[in-house]
Amino acid sequence: MSSAKRHVLVADDEANMRRVLEAILRREGYEVTPAADGLEAIEMLRSRPFEVVVTDLRMPRAGGMEVFDACRALNRNLPVIIITAHGTVEAAVEAMKKGAFDFITKPFEADAIRLALEKAIRSYHAARQEVHLEDSGNRYRIIGDSAPMREIYDVIDRVADSPSTVLITGETGTGKELVAEAIHRLSSRRERPFVPINCAAIPETLLESELFGHMRGAFTGAITDKPGRFELADGGTLFLDEIGEVPKEIQVKLLRCLQNQEFERVGGVKTVRVDVRLxxxxxxxxxxxxxxxxxxxxxxxxxNVVPIRLPPLRDRRPDIPLLLDYFLGKYRERLGKGVSRVSEAAIDILMAYDWPGNIRELENLVERAMLLCRSDTIDVDELRGLADEWRRDSRLIGAPAGAAADDEVGGEVDESTLKDAIRRQTRWVERQWIDRALAETGGNVTQAARKLGISRKSLQMKMKEYGLRKDD
Ligand SMILES: Nc1ncnc2c1ncn2[C@@H]1O[C@H](COP(=O)(O)OP(=O)(O)OP(=O)(O)O)[C@@H](O)[C@H]1O
Ligand SMILES: [Mg+2]
Structure with missing residues (x-):
């Protein structure tokens, strides 16, 4: 860790508590910025970088959760430690579920706070290293170099700086959130917050207040005035995920807000104006x-002013090896394993699979395979789970009966048989793919090779191997 002073933001409305925390942390060599309530804390957060945030939950003007949301918006890795009195432990647990780093109950020992801080700082630096890893990819921090992805990058570049609303569609796990982040990062709003909200994860009754905020007493449970996500995103970008789940009554309010860039908080009369890119x-x-x-x-x-349609992974198979490489690197570090490659046979299977869960599924698979792997190479053995799902999944275009291995007998597996079976299955799937590509391109080898994401030469070799001729 660098010798530079580590900077902590401490938000608590009790002056005494602030002083105690400051004293403990200064003694440990931290530089401390105190804030007397949530709003002040949020202003501080925007004014300079911090490595850890320690915040009380209940504070006037804006509470600890708003501080937490602001932290997430500014830097998703920034660890937030919640200090909580006896009565609000449940709220602190909620905060942990949303991604807060830790919580500490009052009264606390100096040691508890010191340890929590150390842990938080370590995790912050580990996370930053990961960000560097992401930096080493392209500037969109999205992996993929296939033609459909390059088109997506073009659109991102063209729209990033326009104020137009963007609608990203695509199957689950195709990277919609990554695209939203890239648009924000490449826009002139990049220094301002990126505020995500998952409309499907918030109960209907709370969605309006989450979006637009509420005034104290607007409904049971509204104990303080609270800014909504639109206000938190002022000057920046608001990412409405799962927009299709927004109920109709709120759709009306959203429409009005988009047309006029203004709205009222729930239970409020004052009109709030914001500058938000959606x-x-x-x-x-x-x-x-x-x-x-x-x-x-x-x-x-x-x-739908600017639609971006993310292709499913099965429509950009040439990206599969790149993604494998990327996730191998990511989990090698995280799991501390010496796995550095994927065998040809395993890659063949992965190239032929249909990936209904798209990149998310691929990522999970790499993590699982790496955990199972006992050498430096992920081989078909480690894909056994996939083969299982595959067999259940009718997408495996009616594989020949003998092609799938039977590994259900008391958990015992004859590995050579399994490998053999998978090899046969792979060849069969490969042949189907080549057939299809040739049929679709009227037998044009160059075009078919491009569709398959392999070179013309290797397609010709494979055609020879399978006894296929282009005029077949
Ligand atoms: N091209 C990519 N390169 C690297 N990682 C990716 C890529 N696409 C997706 N991922 C990773 O896959 C996971 C799923 O991506 P993301 O959350 O953006 O999907 P989504 O389209 O929003 O899916 P859902 O509709 O289920 O919310 C994330 O962990 C993301 O980092
Ligand atoms: Mg998503």
């Missing part, structure tokens, strides 16, 4: 939802 995502077909009457047409048009 990026939305959904894995539903919003046009269908409009047809079905579940989504307002006018809002749909308003959101």
């Amino acid at each position: 990026v939305c995502a959904t894995n539903k077909e919003l046009a269908d939802e409009v047809e079905l009457g579940n989504f307002r047409k006018d809002l749909y048009y308003r959101l």
